[in-house]
Amino acid sequence: MKLLLKLTLLVAVLGLGACANNRYLGDTTINPNAAGAAGDPNSVAYFNQTVGDRVLFLVDQSSLTPTAEATLDDQADWLLRNMEYTALIEGHADEQGTREYNLALGARRAASVQAYLISRGVSASRLNTISYGKERPIEICSNESCYAQNRRAVTVLSAGLGS
Amino acid sequence: MTRFLTIAFLALASLAAPAVAQDTPGPLRIEITEGVIEPLPFALPQFIAGPGAEDQAADITRVIAADLSGTGLFREIPRDAHISPITSFDSPVQYADWQAINAQALITGSVTIEGGQLVVRFRLFDVFSNEPLGAGLQFVGSPDSWRRMAHNVADNVYERITGESGYFDSRVAFVHEEGPKNARLKRIAIMDYDGANVQYLTDSRSLVLAPRFAPDGQTLLFTSYESGSPRLYTLDLATVSRRPLSDHLNGTMSFAPRFSPDGDRIVFSLEQGGNTDIYLMDVATGMQTQLTEAPSIETAPSFSPDGTQIVFESDRSGSQQIYIMPATGGEARRISQGEGRYGTPVWSPRGDLIAFTNQQSGRFHIGVMRTDGSEERLLTSSFLDEGPTWAPNGRVIMFTRETAGTDGAPAIYSVDISGRNLQRVATPGMASDPAWSPLNN
Numbered sequence: 382m383k384l385l386l387k388l389t390l391l392v393a394v395l396g397l398g399a400c401a402n403n404r405y406l407g408d409t410t411i412n413p414n415a416a417g418a419a420g421d422p423n424s425v426a427y428f429n430q431t432v433g434d435r436v437l438f439l440v441d442q443s444s445l446t447p448t449a450e451a452t453l454d455d456q457a458d459w460l461l462r463n464m465e466y467t468a469l470i471e472g473h474a475d476e477q478g479t480r481e482y483n484l485a486l487g488a489r490r491a492a493s494v495q496a497y498l499i500s501r502g503v504s505a506s507r508l509n510t511i512s513y514g515k516e517r518p519i520e521i522c523s524n525e526s527c528y529a530q531n532r533r534a535v536t537v538l539s540a541g542l543g544s
Numbered sequence: 545m546t547r548f549l550t551i552a553f554l555a556l557a558s559l560a561a562p563a564v565a566q567d568t569p570g571p572l573r574i575e576i577t578e579g580v581i582e583p584l585p586f587a588l589p590q591f592i593a594g595p596g597a598e599d600q601a602a603d604i605t606r607v608i609a610a611d612l613s614g615t616g617l618f619r620e621i622p623r624d625a626h627i628s629p630i631t632s633f634d635s636p637v638q639y640a641d642w643q644a645i646n647a648q649a650l651i652t653g654s655v656t657i658e659g660g661q662l663v664v665r666f667r668l669f670d671v672f673s674n675e676p677l678g679a680g681l682q683f684v685g686s687p688d689s690w691r692r693m694a695h696n697v698a699d700n701v702y703e704r705i706t707g708e709s710g711y712f713d714s715r716v717a718f719v720h721e722e723g724p725k726n727a728r729l730k731r732i733a734i735m736d737y738d739g740a741n742v743q744y745l746t747d748s749r750s751l752v753l754a755p756r757f758a759p760d761g762q763t764l765l766f767t768s769y770e771s772g773s774p775r776l777y778t779l780d781l782a783t784v785s786r787r788p789l790s791d792h793l794n795g796t797m798s799f800a801p802r803f804s805p806d807g808d809r810i811v812f813s814l815e816q817g818g819n820t821d822i823y824l825m826d827v828a829t830g831m832q833t834q835l836t837e838a839p840s841i842e843t844a845p846s847f848s849p850d851g852t853q854i855v856f857e858s859d860r861s862g863s864q865q866i867y868i869m870p871a872t873g874g875e876a877r878r879i880s881q882g883e884g885r886y887g888t889p890v891w892s893p894r895g896d897l898i899a900f901t902n903q904q905s906g907r908f909h910i911g912v913m914r915t916d917g918s919e920e921r922l923l924t925s926s927f928l929d930e931g932p933t934w935a936p937n938g939r940v941i942m943f944t945r946e947t948a949g950t951d952g953a954p955a956i957y958s959v960d961i962s963g964r965n966l967q968r969v970a971t972p973g974m975a976s977d978p979a980w981s982p983l984n985n
Binding site: 443476477478479480481482484485486488489490491492493495496509510511512513516517518519520521522523 | 724725726728751753754772773774795797799800813815817818819820841843844857859864887888901903906927928930931946948949950952977
């Protein structure tokens with residue numbers, strides 16, 4: 382009975398986790414212990430929520446908006462304070478485009494974020510890029526409110542893997 | 545495929561009547577180029593079954609009828625309208641009875657089991673000329689290859705009436721999709737052109753994209769995220785084993801591969817530092833040559849059937865457009881001239897046309913144009929149509945159509961190059977990225 386209860390609790394926790402974090406994390410898994418509390422400015426949770434782990438792009442563009450640059454300034458500061466983290470920058474596109482083109486467009490977006498972070502002092506060796514094109518939408522409606530969220534580059538942190 | 549299959553291809557001695565000369569004008573002729581408005585009516589009595597072959601005879605007859613009707617070029621006259629039953633494969637045809645129901649073509653056949661092998665014989669008659677069209681033919685194969693034998697009969701009928709090779713004995717590789725739109729799982733799969741015999745070739749652990757056939761139809765190329773980032777793999781269809789194509793530079797992405805017509809080279813896109821260009825790889829040595837060098841996106845390359853040119857898309861002009869360059873690289877000329885954006889060009893196996901995806905005013909279209917960009921025709925229109933692939937005879941195109949919204953789902957459709965006969969292709973679930981094989985060997 383006790384065991385059953387524990388299992389139920391575990392399932393509940395996993396269920397919650399899935400709800401709170403329904404976005405796709407690529408192939409990188411974040412160690413939840415390393416995440417820390419969102420109040421801790423050196424935590425992954427703080428990076429993801431307060432700094433902001435993503436920047437958004439205009440239609441068919443890979444240049445950074447002033448808002449995106451402000452977010453990336455904060456990302457760079459965080460990365461310079463937390464040298465044990467590396468980052469995989471995922472570039473994404475909305476569904477209004479052909480598959481191959483969107484892969485290339487996502488790569489442009491990821492590279493544009495990478496270049497900006499490097500310009501702010503983050504070592505290139507800590508930053509990798511990948512593109513998912515239109516394969517991993519976070520919002521699934523077919524209008525601009527969703528497309529705007531999907532045209533993104535997400536900085537996914539990884540602990541202790543400095544190369 | 546591991547499935548055993550041999551098809552003996554012989555003229556029946558008893559039917560060695562000379563075939564109708566190709567240039568004889570007659571009523572039993574379809575000019576595909578015209579686009580057919582009124583399908584040609586044909587009668588297809590169930591093939592005569594030998595002992596123990598009743599099920600196969602029914603199945604084979606059904607598949608032949610579906611192949612022919614599915615083209616939109618032919619229309620089957622229902623069996624209950626037939627006046628004279630066919631009771632024996634060798635009995636003389638009562639032309640008047642078939643003329644009376646306005647059947648222009650009559651297909652008769654038999655299915656027997658001889659020495660453990662399935663034997664399918666058929667004849668095609670030009671009803672209003674009162675004579676056979678071509679010789680009778682016999683196919684011999686293992687019983688589990690009955691579908692291929694049916695497709696072979698239909699291909700022969702199609703070829704004799706249209707003067708062009710058929711496409712029924714062919715396969716389609718595609719991406720099977722499952723799950724919600726924001727957590728899609730994808731697998732490479734293959735099926736017969738009509739959706740039968742689906743086989744899954746990868747599991748859903750890694751994101752996979754866009755399978756492409758080698759010219760011999762025995763190998764697939766595709767893109768997989770298996771190693772973390774997109775790179776190219778080959779998959780041997782006989783053994784269902786895959787391997788990465790070559791050494792891969794970390795931090796780069798390889799995608800959009802296609803074989804050259806001789807199978808010796810692969811053209812693909814390589815992304816480095818955010819810029820995507822087109823490269824050529826020698827399959828035997830793995831040696832890579834860069835074909836384009838521009839800060840713009842160059843992708844979706846496809847060889848001309850003679851192997852001398854490559855059509856591709858680029859946004860070098862500021863928006864996606866279609867270009868042709870020599871297969872060795874060098875100066876490219878833009879061929880797309882219409883409205884909107886153009887991508888995913890694919891050279892027809894006949895060499896005469898380029899199929900493409902066009903995007904304008906928030907709609908997507910599949911279209912075709914001549915290789916100089918002239919005579920553009922948009923064949924389809926929807927929320928999202930993309931990624932055309934050619935039937936082996938260059939007369940039909942399959943593509944991905946995805947519906948809009950939170951429940952949006954992809955499916956495979958086909959359309960002929962006149963824009964007629966738009967149909968959804970049967971797949972077990974959501975499906976995308978079709979690649980039509982060459983005719984099976």
